[in-house]
Amino acid sequence: MMRLPWFEYRAPRSVAEAARILAGEGPGAMLVAGGTDLLPNMKRRHQSPSTLVALRGVDELKAVANGAGLQLGAGLTLTEVVDTPAVRERYTGLWQAAAQVATPHLRNMGTLGGNVCLDTRCTYYNQSYEWRKAIDFCLKKDGETCWVATASKRCVAVSSTDTAPALIALDAKARLASVGGTREIAIADLYRNDGIDFLARKPEELLSAILLPEANGWRSCYWKLRRRGSFDFPVLGVAAAAKLAADGTVEAARIALGAVASRPFLVPKAGEALVGRKLDDAAIGEVAGAVASRAKPMDNADMNLYWRKEVVSAFTTYALRELRGDDMRAERLRTARQALAA
Amino acid sequence: MNAGVEKGVAKAVTLRRNVQIELQVNGEPTEVSFAPYKTLLELLREDLDLPGTKHGCELGECGACTVLLDGEPVLSCLVLAVECAGRSVETVEGLAQGTRLHALQAALTDLGGSQCGYCTPGMLMTAKALLEREPSPSRERIREAIAGNICRCTGYQQIVDAIESAARELRAGGETAR
Numbered sequence: 001m002m003r004l005p006w007f008e009y010r011a012p013r014s015v016a017e018a019a020r021i022l023a024g025e026g027p028g029a030m031l032v033a034g035g036t037d038l039l040p041n042m043k044r045r046h047q048s049p050s051t052l053v054a055l056r057g058v059d060e061l062k063a064v065a066n067g068a069g070l071q072l073g074a075g076l077t078l079t080e081v082v083d084t085p086a087v088r089e090r091y092t093g094l095w096q097a098a099a100q101v102a103t104p105h106l107r108n109m110g111t112l113g114g115n116v117c118l119d120t121r122c123t124y125y126n127q128s129y130e131w132r133k134a135i136d137f138c139l140k141k142d143g144e145t146c147w148v149a150t151a152s153k154r155c156v157a158v159s160s161t162d163t164a165p166a167l168i169a170l171d172a173k174a175r176l177a178s179v180g181g182t183r184e185i186a187i188a189d190l191y192r193n194d195g196i197d198f199l200a201r202k203p204e205e206l207l208s209a210i211l212l213p214e215a216n217g218w219r220s221c222y223w224k225l226r227r228r229g230s231f232d233f234p235v236l237g238v239a240a241a242a243k244l245a246a247d248g249t250v251e252a253a254r255i256a257l258g259a260v261a262s263r264p265f266l267v268p269k270a271g272e273a274l275v276g277r278k279l280d281d282a283a284i285g286e287v288a289g290a291v292a293s294r295a296k297p298m299d300n301a302d303m304n305l306y307w308r309k310e311v312v313s314a315f316t317t318y319a320l321r322e323l324r325g326d327d328m329r330a331e332r333l334r335t336a337r338q339a340l341a342a
Numbered sequence: 343m344n345a346g347v348e349k350g351v352a353k354a355v356t357l358r359r360n361v362q363i364e365l366q367v368n369g370e371p372t373e374v375s376f377a378p379y380k381t382l383l384e385l386l387r388e389d390l391d392l393p394g395t396k397h398g399c400e401l402g403e404c405g406a407c408t409v410l411l412d413g414e415p416v417l418s419c420l421v422l423a424v425e426c427a428g429r430s431v432e433t434v435e436g437l438a439q440g441t442r443l444h445a446l447q448a449a450l451t452d453l454g455g456s457q458c459g460y461c462t463p464g465m466l467m468t469a470k471a472l473l474e475r476e477p478s479p480s481r482e483r484i485r486e487a488i489a490g491n492i493c494r495c496t497g498y499q500q501i502v503d504a505i506e507s508a509a510r511e512l513r514a515g516g517e518t519a520r
Contacts, residue, residue: 002400004379006358009424032422039381039420040401056425103490105468106402108414109421230489231403338486 002043002128008051015060015177015208018053023179023204025051031206033061033075034110036102037118045129046119046141061113061208070212074113078163079104081112091212093220093239096340097166100224103231113207116164116174116187120157120195120262121233122300124148140196148300156298157195158259160233164191165258166222168266169239173211178204184211188256191263198262218243218252221322223315225259227302229337234259235301235308238291240319242274248324250274255287255316260295260308267294270316279324288316363427367392368436378424383407385423386433394434394463398492405491408464409433415468417490434463437470445508445515446470455504457495465491469505477513481506 010025012018022029030049032038033056041047055061061075070086081087081098088095101107101115124138124147137143139155146152167187174190176183187210190200201207220241226232237258243251253271258264270291277283292313299305318335322328329339362375367390376389383400386392386409398406400419407418410432437444446469449455456462465488472479472487479487484505485498493501 001397003384004381006377006379009361009378009422011425035420035422036402036417039422043400052422054422054425102402103405104487105405105408105415105417105490109416230486 036110078107090215093166097162097222118161122157155195164264165239165256168256169241175209176205195262238315288313291316366430382421383418445511449504449508453504455500461493
């Protein structure tokens with residue numbers, strides 16, 4: 001049986017109090033909200049924080065505010081995000097991403113903030129302590145060698161968040177709070193392409209809210225590849241958002257990829273290449289190829305590496321066809337066993 | 343921590359005290375004292391003598407440890423017990439009334455929905471939460487709701503059949519899934 005290590009448990013009631021505790025405890029403290037990412041890792045001794053700062057009692061992290069856009073508290077569970085009508089109606093990409101994270105049970109527990117800050121994953125990392133010890137550990141934790149790319153000085157563990165690519169395509173911002181005040185940054189800037197140091201969040205900061213800009217005619221979607229349609233982390237996530245004129249001409253578009261690097265990222269050229277064109281098969285085919293060329297998956301997740309790279313083009317095509325208005329339910333059912341009709 | 347190893351350096355003292363909380367377990371107010379690193383699963387099985395909730399993967403992948411926390415199905419292996427203070431927990435032990443099985447238990451038994459039985463307590467709790475919210479779910483909804491409960495024996499068909507049958511039974515009996 002895997003037990004959690006000892007820790008001091010703190011339960012602040014406000015963001016300000018949580019920030020004070022974080023500042024006071026230093027880097028030995030970790031935040032926990034739903035616990036679905038951190039607790040398995042603590043059981044396997046990937047992380048052994050001396051203090052756990054629990055956020056479930058902080059009501060402000062559950063706030064949903066409409067206004068110019070939509071503000072979602074980082075402490076909302078993924079089930080709560082999926083059940084928020086404004087998300088379903090205006091931010092379909094985020095809705096589809098949140099609805100496809102893990103299973104209903106895990107969505108009842110895990111939070112939006114937790115998914116955005118999800119630890120990177122790797123076949124050599126997400127293993128028991130004994131397993132990792134047997135290979136003399138790895139670069140990400142306790143070891144010196146990256147077993148995926150032995151010459152690599154950088155950890156190549158893969159970003160496995162579903163909501164982040166969707167939020168990047170939707171041009172969302174992240175609000176970070178600390179004792180020094182709050183700051184807002186583009187969600188894409190929250191990430192670094194480093195499997196260890198993958199978040200630009202400072203240790204004394206906590207992610208308090210996600211800010212979505214006004215939907216304003218933008219439509220969006222998210223396509224996820226995984227082995228089991230009912231479960232599993234993504235081995236590919238394609239998020240697309242576009243603003244179309246009445247005649248279907250693209251006025252602006254954003255395409256983001258997840259699970260093919262240590263961070264989710266925007267492919268700016270792909271979006272730009274669509275501007276002024278209609279989403280016809282020729283335009284979609286061109287852009288899908290360009291997006292696929294940016295995907296650099298490593299052999300550290302489920303499924304065959306080369307096939308995972310190949311399939312990026314097909315998934316980008318699905319996403320853009322869905323934005324065009326095609327009925328994609330058959331493809332959804334075939335690839336994900338879920339219709340996910342908004 | 344090896345703070346005590348260095349000579350002449352005061353040993354860092356970590357106070358390892360138990361915590362004490364009050365919670366509702368299967369409707370009964372319960373007070374319990376335990377080590378703060380314990381999960382709800384460990385609390386139920388080791389401190390509250392309720393071993394019906396099963397201990398599977400411990401990592402949130404199998405659903406064997408599903409219980410209802412304030413009515414929601416959650417994985418008790420990933421819930422810190424200390425976070426259950428003042429909340430209501432329902433486990434498989436709370437389903438039957440005396441010798442009378444809950445409609446879901448009876449249906450799983452009758453229709454072969456439980457074979458080795460290890461996933462059954464978690465499956466039952468997930469199904470109970472579903473039927474409380476949706477008294478007549480479609481087969482598709484049932485499959486979606488139990489997506490987090492892995493069963494390696496039945497192939498799921500009998501489980502879905504049993505949940506459908508229990509839903510009919512509960513609707514006919516005019517009672518909710520309690």
